Amino acid sequence: ASLPLIVSNLVNIVSADFFGLGFTEYASVMVPVDIAAIIATLVMLHLFFRKDIPPTYDLALLKAPAKAIKDLATFRTGWIVLILLLVGFFVLEPLGIPVSAIAAVGAVILFAVAKRGHAINTGKVLRGAxxxxxxxxxxxxxxxxxxxxxxxxxxxxxxxxxxxxxxxxxxxxxxxxxxxxxxxxxxxxxxxxxxxxxxxxxxxxxxx
Incomplete structure (x- = not known):
């Protein structure tokens, strides 16, 4: 589903940069391709695994969503950063601001919030990158x-x-x-x- 985004993988970044494609231009071309790929994938998965997919499941067996969130502040900030990144990619990139600079600002903000919360080992995150x-x-x-x-x-x-x-x-x-x-x-x-x-x-x- 991230196919229309230049930043989704290194192949997209290199291809778009080599041919001089902007974020909006790349997305406009790849959205129809992405939709076709998603539909084809879902159809094939359904055909092959329809017998293995249970019609219902017990919600009581699922853990509470709140237990999966270790740092609520980082979680909320992540959503805000994600929205601002998408806006920044579409609005600021045509003005000449590199996509990498926009992404770097978002990463720094999210890292700073996570470091302040101490719930996430940011040093380990950096070392494990x-x-x-x-x-x-x-x-x-x-x-x-x-x-x-x-x-x-x-x-x-x-x-x-x-x-x-x-x-x-x-x-x-x-x-x-x-x-x-x-x-x-x-x-x-x-x-x-x-x-x-x-x-x-x-x-x-x-x-x-």
């Missing part, structure tokens, strides 16, 4: 540009040009299968970077 993703990203860029220098993106650009010459459907399905195949070989993140460079180097423009 996946900082290795930064090193991974830097290494990935080196590998991708190495593949470009080796001629991979030039070859893929040629393939994309052939697909584009055959029309919209061939370009759409061909590109989809190509990226799916590459993702199965080397993960989706480097595939996105390789394909972005390949698209940039191809002669295809606009809507085919």
């Amino acid at each position: 996946p900082w290795q993703i930064v090193i991974f990203s830097l290494g990935m860029y080196l590998v991708v540009y190495g593949l470009r220098n080796a001629g991979l993106t030039e070859y893929l650009s040629g393939v994309l040009n052939v697909l584009a010459d055959k029309g919209l459907w061939a370009a759409t399905f061909g590109t989809g299968f190509l990226t799916a195949f590459l993702s199965s070989l080397m993960n989706n993140m480097p595939t996105v970077l390789v394909c972005a460079l390949s698209i940039d180097g191809s002669t295809a423009t606009g809507v085919i």
Whole structure:
């Protein structure tokens, strides 16, 4: 459901930044795609697991929602920050303020509230953050540009040009299968970077 949001994952961030897509523009394109993906997922889940889904369940077996909240102040602040973030993304990003800056402000506010409450071990949160993703990203860029220098993106650009010459459907399905195949070989993140460079180097423009 977070597919229309640029900040939902690193792939979205890199893709939108590479092609110069703003938060609103990206969301407007991806909302219909997101709706289709949600519907397809729910339909398939229902078809496969409909026999395992109980028609009713005993509410008494569920814990009280209040017991799941360790820090009420952080919980309430989180909702406020979430709303302000969405407003900020749509309103401030078109004014030239980076999405990263808006998200950073929200994170700092939420972290400060959590630290003041002492119910959440903020030090442990910082230590447990996946900082290795930064090193991974830097290494990935080196590998991708190495593949470009080796001629991979030039070859893929040629393939994309052939697909584009055959029309919209061939370009759409061909590109989809190509990226799916590459993702199965080397993960989706480097595939996105390789394909972005390949698209940039191809002669295809606009809507085919």
